Amino acid sequence: MLLLLASPxxxxxxxxxSTPLTASPGDATRGRALVADRQRGLCxxxxxxxFPEERFQGNLAxxxxxxxxxxxxxxxxxxxxxxxxxxxxxxxxxYYRTEGLNRVGPAFRGRTVxxxxxxxxxxxxxxxxxxxxxx
Amino acid sequence: MKRALPILLLAPLCLSASAQERRSGFENMARDTQAMQTDxxxxxxxxxxxxxxxxxxxxxxxxxxxxxxxxxxxxVSMRGVAARYPAWDEASAAPIDLAGRxxxxxxxxxxxxxxxxxxxxxxxxxxxxxxxxxGLPIAPPADPxxxxxxxxxxxxxxxxRGQLDLSCAQCHDDNAGRRLAGxxxxxxxxxxxxxxxxxxxxxxxxxxxLRGCMTGVRAEPFAYxxxxxxxxxxxxxxxxxxxxxxTPAVRP
Numbered sequence: 001m002l003l004l005l006a007s008p009x010x011x012x013x014x015x016x017x018s019t020p021l022t023a024s025p026g027d028a029t030r031g032r033a034l035v036a037d038r039q040r041g042l043c044x045x046x047x048x049x050x051f052p053e054e055r056f057q058g059n060l061a062x063x064x065x066x067x068x069x070x071x072x073x074x075x076x077x078x079x080x081x082x083x084x085x086x087x088x089x090x091x092x093x094x095y096y097r098t099e100g101l102n103r104v105g106p107a108f109r110g111r112t113v114x115x116x117x118x119x120x121x122x123x124x125x126x127x128x129x130x131x132x133x134x135x
Numbered sequence: 136m137k138r139a140l141p142i143l144l145l146a147p148l149c150l151s152a153s154a155q156e157r158r159s160g161f162e163n164m165a166r167d168t169q170a171m172q173t174d175x176x177x178x179x180x181x182x183x184x185x186x187x188x189x190x191x192x193x194x195x196x197x198x199x200x201x202x203x204x205x206x207x208x209x210x211v212s213m214r215g216v217a218a219r220y221p222a223w224d225e226a227s228a229a230p231i232d233l234a235g236r237x238x239x240x241x242x243x244x245x246x247x248x249x250x251x252x253x254x255x256x257x258x259x260x261x262x263x264x265x266x267x268x269x270g271l272p273i274a275p276p277a278d279p280x281x282x283x284x285x286x287x288x289x290x291x292x293x294x295x296r297g298q299l300d301l302s303c304a305q306c307h308d309d310n311a312g313r314r315l316a317g318x319x320x321x322x323x324x325x326x327x328x329x330x331x332x333x334x335x336x337x338x339x340x341x342x343x344x345l346r347g348c349m350t351g352v353r354a355e356p357f358a359y360x361x362x363x364x365x366x367x368x369x370x371x372x373x374x375x376x377x378x379x380x381x382t383p384a385v386r387p
Contacts, residue, residue: 101297
């Protein structure tokens with residue numbers, strides 16, 4: 001299992017969403033701001049990442065540094081859209097899914113955590129993260 | 136045979152909690168926050184305990200009876216009570232938590248105006264009664280009529296909910312001790328309630344804490360006093376059986 005995760009398999013079809021969700025390409029600068037935003041992206045609640053200016057980063061999840069070299073664009077898109085398709089037990093929220101949820105608060109019902117364009121923005125930013133975190 | 140059954144039924148509930156060493160949220164706190172809790176002169180929760188003590192002795196209702204008129208010798212009669220709740224309520228034939236019991240006594244026995252959940256009066260009385268059990272081990276009743284609620288509580292605890300699709304167990308069993316942003320995730324033991332939370336800048340109940348965790352995952356919380364909360368409280372008590380009560384605790 002660990003081996004599979006470390007080296008993305010070549011049978012990548014089920015493991016990726018290769019088509020962008022929007023016509024306009026993602027913007028990495030907007031994506032970085034979303035990742036750091038604790039009300040919108042929420043990423044740093046769980047993940048540490050290369051954000052020297054952000055205190056209080058979580059440690060429930062892998063470091064985002066290097067994500068862009070560990071995974072290709074389609075694989076990252078699937079992980080954002082619905083990581084539970086890869087690991088049903090994942091604690092990572094599905095950022096672009098509204099069905100199959102339980103007791104969603106009224107303010108959030110029928111809405112995805114991020115919009116399609118925001119997913120593409122976050123994705124553009126993750127693809128810039130080529131360098132692994134220092135050990 | 137009848138006696139042994141409830142204990143057998145309780146055993147599986149305790150497994151996941153005992154898989155790792157049980158720790159109160161107190162253990163995760165910074166030294167100065169711990170000191171604030173343990174020093175009664177610095178613990179803001181003691182203000183509610185004092186307020187509760189005076190309410191306890193205050194006559195109310197048509198017969199001008201106080202809580203103390205029925206429950207004399209409070210230090211003895213209320214010692215260990217908080218450690219047993221939630222418990223079975225004969226009147227409503229349902230589980231009831233300590234705040235619910237206090238509100239019920241006040242309304243039906245004292246005939247005084249009802250005390251709402253999270254009202255100053257109910258929190259103060261809960262803190263005062265809870266404080267009489269400080270240091271005592273949590274001792275859920277072996278009453279088999281409580282088993283269905285404990286089981287429902289366990290189901291609610293393990294069910295994913297909200298837009299973020301997380302269960303209590305995923306944070307408090309699987310990731311306890313890790314950091315969610317700046318907060319160390321505690322094991323969710325109900326040892327300190329009602330407690331003074333620095334973030335609230337006031338005293339709050341366990342149900343308020345549970346609502347906070349539910350809205351945190353963008354789920355619709357239950358209404359205060361809902362049977363679902365009492366069920367979760369009963370499950371958490373069984374999971375924390377034997378741990379010492381800290382009322383009124385302090386949390387970040």
